[in-house]
Amino acid sequence: MRDFIYAEMMIHVPVCTSKEAKNILIISNRAEKLSEEAARHNESKVTVITCNLNEVSSLADGTYDVVISEMPSDRAFFAQVNRILKVDGQFVTTHPSLDDVESNKILMTTLANYFKIIMPYNIGDGSTALFCSKEYHPTADINLQRADMLDGLSYYNCDIHPAAFAMGNYIRKEYLGIIKN
Template sequence: MKDFIYNEMMVHVALCTNKNPENILIVSDNADALVAEVQKHDNIPFDVIGADLSKLRELTDGSYDVVISELDSDAAILAHHNRVLKEDGLLVTTHPSLDNTDENKAIMEILGRYTKVIMPFNIGNGETALLASKEYHPTADIILHRADMLDNLDYYNCDVHPAAFAMGNNVRKEYLGIIKN
C-alpha cells in the first residue's frame, strides 16, 4: 500500500501549481486515498476513472485542468491525457524509476510534444512522479496561499513542494535536454 506521502504529493503538488483548478480527473484503480486528498481543497469537482484506456477514450476533449494518473504511460495514453487537458492543464503521472532511462526518456519526449514543462519530483520512498504542464511551472508558479491554507496534512507544505523537484547531478546529466524546466 502506498503511504500518505505519496498521496499528498501526487495531489497537492498539482493542485497548488495550477492557478485555478476547477475540474480534476483521477485515473486509478485504487483512488480512495487520492480522492481524500483532493477533498481537502474546497469545492473542486473531480471525476475518477479506473486505469482503463477505454474509459479515458470516452472523455471530452479539453475538460480537465489537472489529470492525476496511475495508468502506465505509453504514447496512446499520454495523447489521451493531453487531449482531455485544458489549454493550461497539467498532468501528474507515475512512471518507471529514473534508473530506467530509456523508458523514461521515451515518455518525456512524448510529453514534450504537448507540454512546456516536464519535471520529475520526489513522492516518497525513493520514488518519483512526473509533472507535465502546458502552462504553469511547479516551482515558479506555486500558489503559496493555497499550499499554506490546507489542513490535515502529514507531509506536504509550501517548503516541501519546491524541494521535491531538486534532483541530483546524475539525473540532471542523464536527462539533459529531455527534462523541460
C-alpha cells in the same frame, strides 16, 4: 512508504501549481487515498475513473485542469490526456525509476509533444512522479495561499513542494535536454 505521503504529493503538487484546479481527474484502480486528498480542495470537482483507455477516451475535450494517473501509459493515452486537459492543464503520472534512463527518456520525449514543462519530482520515499504542464512551472507558479491553507496534512507543505523538484547532478546530466523546465 507511508501511503499518505504518496497521496499528498501526487495530488497537491499539481493542484497547488494550477491557476484554478476546478476539475480534477484521477485515473487509478485504487483511488481512495488520492480522492481523499483531492477533496481537501473544496473548490474542486473530483472525478475518478479506472485505468481504462476507453473510459479516458469517452471524456469531453478540454474539461480538466489537473489529471493524476497511475495508468500504464503509451502514446495513445497521452494523446487522450492532452485532449481532455485545458490549455493550461497539469498532468502527473507514475513512471519507471529514474535509474531506468532509456525508458524514461522515451517517455519524456513522448510527453514533450504535449507539454512545455516535464519534471520528475520526489514523492517521499526516493521514488519519483513526473509533473507535466502545458503552462505553469511547479516551482515558479506555486499558489502559496492554496498550499498553506490546506488543513490536516501530514507531509505536504509549501516548503516541501519546491524541494521535491531538487535532483542530484547525476540525474541532471543524464537527462540533460530531456527534462523540460
